[in-house]
Amino acid sequence: MFEKKLDFARLKKCHECGACYDVCPSSLHLKDYDPRVIIKAILEGNSDKWIDSKMIWQCLECHHCVEICFQHYGFEDAMTAMRLLATLKGEHPPQIKRGWDMFAKTGKLGEPNMPARKRLGLPDPAASGKDEFVELLSAYSKAQKAETKGAE
């Protein structure tokens, strides 16, 4: 699963390049954030030691690294794969689970601040599309279960 999410040939180039460290806002502003050390660990087969690290959750998914990358593959892909792996192992921060539960139930990541919207003269927010989302999620879960069963 983890390997499927990562392209080791491109990660190797990324490890040798390191250029986007200088355009990554998290790298520039957070003392302990450095995707290069995680990429090195992945290539050495030691990714597990970063699973419970807060570093993998500090990527902003801003896509700067992917946009400037000559191979259109960035630090972000490695961080996303690490977060996926951590989540599958139940090693995610509690707010991630809370956010997901709310999203799965309501199709929203937060409630709009209605008094503030009114004060600013903003219209009512659009419907969240919750019903379609819940239906899609259920169809996806069923397909995933069938796929897992077929692979057994």
Ligand code: SF4
């Ligand atoms: S997507 Fe993540 S790793 Fe890439 S530049 Fe933005 S914060 Fe940095």
Ligand code: SF4
């Ligand atoms: S994401 Fe692209 S530009 Fe950035 S270090 Fe890796 S290979 Fe270099």
